[in-house]
Amino acid sequence: MIEILSWILRIARYYEYAIVIYVLMSWLPGAQQSKLGQWLGRIVLPYLNLFRVIPPIGGMIDISPIIAILVLNFAVSGLSHLILLLF
Template identity: 60%
Template structure:
């Protein structure tokens, strides 16, 4: 059971870092149009899209990825609590 928690925790952590890298790629011209950027976009955009529908951008600043990362953090905390209750 502990190994399952570790695998899920690591997968969600890697996904969170992928979101951060994808956000930072928007600061560099053409980075999202590269092959790595397109692959990362296919992985990250389905998760970010519902947050973008709920939270509109403030001018040129899109804060929906920040909310998405916080949601992922809360999921990690909840997962930890769930597995600690089961063990």
């Protein structure tokens, strides 16, 4: 069971990296339209769109990726504590 928890933690960390890379790609012109950007968009955007209801601060700064990463970390932490509690 610890092996499964280790895989869950690893996948969540890689997904967090994918979110950060996708957000950083928005700063570079045309980066999100590249093959890598489109591929990351297919992976990351369904999750990020859940948090897009939060309006940007000052009309410019979108904090939804930060909240998405925090929710992902809280969910993984809660799941790992639950698994460790059961075993």
